[in-house]
Amino acid sequence: MFGEIFICQFPFTSGTASKPRPVLVLFDLQEDVVICRITSVVRSGLLDIKLADWQQAGLAKPSVVRLDRLVTAERANLRRRLGHLSAQDETSVRAAWNQNMKL
Secondary structure, eight states, rough: OOTTTEEEEEEOOTTSEEHHHHHHHEEEEETEEEEEEEESOOOOOTTTOTTTTTTTTSSSSSEEEEEEEEEEEGGEEEEEEEEEEEEHHHHHHHHHHHHHHOO
């Protein structure tokens, strides 16, 4: 399931509203999944990964994975499947996660 991209109602940080947007599945927790936001707004932080193969992944615009925008969601909330990350983009996401997400 890691690397799959879906449309999902993603909550705003305030928690008061949400909007449908592309999300990347990071972890499969059986009934739930840990997802992160994908945006077309270019960002350049340590946890922002620009997708090289965004069209192959089923996205409409050049996009950035935002590993600092995580949500646990019920799998049933994943709507339409758009696609899957390329091997190159999977490697980039894993490397950014492993390098920057330390406890």
